[in-house]
Amino acid sequence: MRRTALAPAGRRRAPTPGDFVVLVLLVAALPLVAAIGRPSGTGHILHVQVASQPVQVFDVRIDQDVTLDGPVGRSVLRIRGGEAWIATAPCRDRVCQRLGHLHAPGRALVCVPNRIIVRFASPGGDVDAVTR
Amino acid sequence: MNAPATLGGSALRARLALYAAAAALLFVVERALPNPVPWVRLGLPNIVTLIVLLEHGARAASLVLAVRLLLGGLFAGTLFGPQSLLSAAGGAASLAAMSTAARLAANRLSPFGLSLLGAAAHATAQLGTLALWFGGGMFAFLPLFGGLSLVTGAVTGLIADALLARLAHARAGAP
Numbered sequence: 001m002r003r004t005a006l007a008p009a010g011r012r013r014a015p016t017p018g019d020f021v022v023l024v025l026l027v028a029a030l031p032l033v034a035a036i037g038r039p040s041g042t043g044h045i046l047h048v049q050v051a052s053q054p055v056q057v058f059d060v061r062i063d064q065d066v067t068l069d070g071p072v073g074r075s076v077l078r079i080r081g082g083e084a085w086i087a088t089a090p091c092r093d094r095v096c097q098r099l100g101h102l103h104a105p106g107r108a109l110v111c112v113p114n115r116i117i118v119r120f121a122s123p124g125g126d127v128d129a130v131t132r
Numbered sequence: 133m134n135a136p137a138t139l140g141g142s143a144l145r146a147r148l149a150l151y152a153a154a155a156a157l158l159f160v161v162e163r164a165l166p167n168p169v170p171w172v173r174l175g176l177p178n179i180v181t182l183i184v185l186l187e188h189g190a191r192a193a194s195l196v197l198a199v200r201l202l203l204g205g206l207f208a209g210t211l212f213g214p215q216s217l218l219s220a221a222g223g224a225a226s227l228a229a230m231s232t233a234a235r236l237a238a239n240r241l242s243p244f245g246l247s248l249l250g251a252a253a254h255a256t257a258q259l260g261t262l263a264l265w266f267g268g269g270m271f272a273f274l275p276l277f278g279g280l281s282l283v284t285g286a287v288t289g290l291i292a293d294a295l296l297a298r299l300a301h302a303r304a305g306a307p
Contacts, residue, residue: 013293013297014244014289015245016241016242018240019241019245022245023245026248026252029278030275031275033274033278036271095170095171096170107272107273108270108273110262110270112218113215115265
C-alpha cells in the first residue's frame, strides 16, 4: 500500500480560502434543500407504516393508542388532541420517543430498529398505491 | 512528513490497525455519550478516517473504515442491523466525498474544509438510506441534519487539523 499524493508536504492548515468557499456553498445549499423538502399535508391524516406492512391511516382528531408490531417488538403510538407521539418502544436507544410530538406536516416520527415511520399524509396521497 | 512513506508493509498494517482500533473506540464512546438532538452525533470516528486519508491515502482509509464499522457494530450489538447499514452508508459517503475533494483540491482545502464536505455527505447519505426504507419524506429532515452536520463537521475538522499538525510536528522533530 503506497502513500498517495493526497498529502503534499505543504498541507494547508485550517482555515484556507477554499474552506470558506466550501462553507459558504454548503450553507447556501441549506435554504435550497429546505425549499425542495418543504412538506405539504392535509394536517390531520396520519400515515403509519411498520416495516413492509401496508400503510395504516389514522385521524389525529380521534384520540387513540395504536399498537405497532415491528421487527423488534411492540411500539405504541399515542394520539391525543391532534398530536401523535411514540409512547413506548421496545428498542434500546428509544430515539423515537425523544423525537417528541408530531402535530404538523413536515416532520416524521421514525424508529429505525423497529422500522416505523409516522407522518402526515401528502395531498396526492400514496396510500392507494400501497394498500392495493 | 515522509515518515509514513518509509513504513514497511507490516509497520503500516500495524499502524492502520491502531487507527482502526482508535476509531472503533471513538465510535463506542460516542454512542455512550448523551446526545441532545436524536440521531445527531459529533462524528468522532470521522476524525480518524480523515487523518488516515491524508496520511496514508484513500485505500488505507477505506480499510480502516471497514474494520471500524465491523468492530463498532460488534461492540454496539448492531452488526448487520439497520443502524450498521446507516453507519456504513454515512461513513462510505463521507470518505468518498473527502477523498474526491482531497484529490481535486489538495492544495486549496485544509482538513477543516474536507471535514465539512464529509459531514454533509454523511448526513445526505444517511437520509438517502432512510428514504429507501421509509420513502422520500425523510428528506424533510435534510435542512435540519444538514445544518447540524456543518457544525459537527467543523468541530471534527478542526480536531483533525490540530492532530495532523501535531503528527507533522512530531515527525519533523524526531531524530
